Amino acid sequence: MSEDQISEEHIALMKDVLIQHVPHARALGMNVVNAKRGEAWLSVPYDEKLVGNPQTGVIHGGVITSLLDNACGIAVQLALPARMSIATLDLRIDYMKPATPKLDLTAHTHCYKVTTNIAFVRGTAYHTDEDDPIATCVGTFMLAANRAVPMPISPEAAAEAIKFLEKNKDGKA
Amino acid sequence: MSEKKTPPDINALMQAIPYARFLGITVDQRGNEITTVMHFKEELIGNPVLPALHGGTIGAFLETTAIAQLAFEFSEGDAAGSALPKPIGLTIDYLRSGKPVDTYGRAEITKQGRRVATVRAEAWQDDRSRPIAAAHGHFLLKPADDPAGS
Numbered sequence: 001m002s003e004d005q006i007s008e009e010h011i012a013l014m015k016d017v018l019i020q021h022v023p024h025a026r027a028l029g030m031n032v033v034n035a036k037r038g039e040a041w042l043s044v045p046y047d048e049k050l051v052g053n054p055q056t057g058v059i060h061g062g063v064i065t066s067l068l069d070n071a072c073g074i075a076v077q078l079a080l081p082a083r084m085s086i087a088t089l090d091l092r093i094d095y096m097k098p099a100t101p102k103l104d105l106t107a108h109t110h111c112y113k114v115t116t117n118i119a120f121v122r123g124t125a126y127h128t129d130e131d132d133p134i135a136t137c138v139g140t141f142m143l144a145a146n147r148a149v150p151m152p153i154s155p156e157a158a159a160e161a162i163k164f165l166e167k168n169k170d171g172k173a
Numbered sequence: 174m175s176e177k178k179t180p181p182d183i184n185a186l187m188q189a190i191p192y193a194r195f196l197g198i199t200v201d202q203r204g205n206e207i208t209t210v211m212h213f214k215e216e217l218i219g220n221p222v223l224p225a226l227h228g229g230t231i232g233a234f235l236e237t238t239a240i241a242q243l244a245f246e247f248s249e250g251d252a253a254g255s256a257l258p259k260p261i262g263l264t265i266d267y268l269r270s271g272k273p274v275d276t277y278g279r280a281e282i283t284k285q286g287r288r289v290a291t292v293r294a295e296a297w298q299d300d301r302s303r304p305i306a307a308a309h310g311h312f313l314l315k316p317a318d319d320p321a322g323s
Contacts, residue, residue, distance in 0.1 A: 024227035027195075027216035051191040053257055060192035061260045062233020069229040070219075088228040092264040 011035050018074050025070050028063065038079035038111045042071040045104045057101035061135075064105065064125050065093055068137045071107040076119040076141045079111035084144045086119065091139040099134050103127045109137075117143055181248045183207055183241050190257075193237050196230060200241055207245050209238045209278040211296075218273065226271030226305075231296060235308040236263055238278035239292040243312055246282060256315070258290065263310035271305045274298055283309070290314055 015032045019025045028050070034041040044050070044067050052060025069091055076086050099105060108130055109123030119141040124133045184200040187193045187209075197212040211217070211234045219227025243258045280294035290312050297304045 021221055022227065023215050023218040023221065024230055025219075049191050049195045052193075054189050054191065055256075060190065060233065060237075061263070062192060062196070062229070062236050065232035065236065065263070065265075066227060066229025069227070069232060073228075087270065088265075088267045090264060090266045091228070091232065092262065093232075093260075094262045095260050098259070 014040075014074060014077070018070075018077065022070070024066065028066060030067065030070060032074065033106065035074070035078055038075060039109065040071050040074040040078060041106060041108050042067060042074065043104055043106045046102050051101075056098070059099040059101075059105065061093075061095060064095070064099070064107075064135050065091070067105055067107045068093060068109065068123050068125055068135065069139070071109040072111075072121045072123055072137065072139050073141065075109040075111040075121050075123070076114075079114050079119060080143070086141045086143055089118070089140045089142050091137060093135055093137045095135045096133050100127060105134070114143070119143060180205070181245060183245050186244055187237070187241060190237075192233070196233060196237070198234065198237055202245075207241060207279075209234070209241055211276040211278070213274050213276075220270075223270060224273050226273070226276070228265075228267060231267070231271055231276070231306045232263070232265045232308070234276060234278055235265060235280075235294040235296055235306060236260055236310070238294045238296070239263075239280045239308070239310060239312065242280035242282060242292060242294070243290055243314070247314065258312040258314050261289065261311040261313055263308055265306060265308045267306050269303065269305045271296075272298055276305065277301075285314075288314055 011032060014035060019030050029045050031043050033043050050059050050063045051057055105125055107123055107125045109121055111119050111121040113120040122138045124130055125135045126133050183202055187198055187200050197214055199210050201208045217226050217230045218224050240258055276296050276298055278296045280292050282290055282292050284291040293309045295304045296306045
């Protein structure tokens with residue numbers, strides 16, 4: 001195994017921290033399929049609730065945005081020497097073709113450059129063949145964006161966050 | 174009495190889109206203006222520590238806001254019966270982290286061509302002068318081979 005490979009344990013950690021503790025990723029049914037240094041593969045299963053055009057059953061562009069944004073963030077985390085908080089600065093998405101109804105979505109993202117403040121990443125969303133993309137994206141992320149605890153979190157911080165959300169549940173519309 | 178066309182019911186159109194419903198997006202329609210609202214719920218969170226809204230939900234909200242504006246300006250009466258504009262490309266600038274509260278959106282059509290429209294959209298929370306994100310994108314209005322588009 002080359003040093004570019006990420007261990008199974010690391011992937012499991014990514015799944016746990018970056019998917020299970022991210023309510024929106026969980027709500028979409030996101031899954032880390034594969035990962036290596038600076039690269040991530042994520043999937044979202046087809047679901048009727050994610051449809052954007054009720055006449056055709058095609059998934060909403062926003063689902064692809066969420067998937068690519070999340071996958072880009074994970075690729076950046078996998079490229080960084082140490083875990084830190086990151087924030088999306090910008091994300092450009094080009095839609096090549098509509099997604100095919102009933103098929104799952106996969107995103108492959110690659111963080112190809114990290115500087116002191118910024119990480120650069122690009123990605124593709126597809127069904128089974130990466131050379132036949134549904135959408136491509138390019139984005140930049142701000143590093144050490146918040147003084148708050150970085151995203152990969154301790155069990156204590158996670159428990160605190162969940163408590164905060166529970167407390168705010170009544171306030172939701 | 175004016176001869177103006179009946180304004181389309183954009184909120185009804187949004188409620189017919191499963192993903193817009195999933196995100197909790199409604200449309201506040203006043204006269205010739207619409208404001209989209211994404212009602213906060215836990216499923217929209219991307220960072221539970223801050224906590225902050227997921228960047229993807231903000232992007233999806235801006236895209237939906239742009240589509241709502243296009244449907245509002247280009248359809249009459251039964252908006253749900255007409256074809257929805259398709260996104261070609263969208264660039265999102267994330268300006269501030271989204272707090273766990275309701276988010277509002279407005280869009281403006283910068284340029285309308287025969288087949289493609291250029292739209293700018295903005296999202297804010299408690300202060301409109303402090304937007305949390307802005308986007309601009311291109312949308313396909315009608316397929317090239319559709320004579321109705323000419």
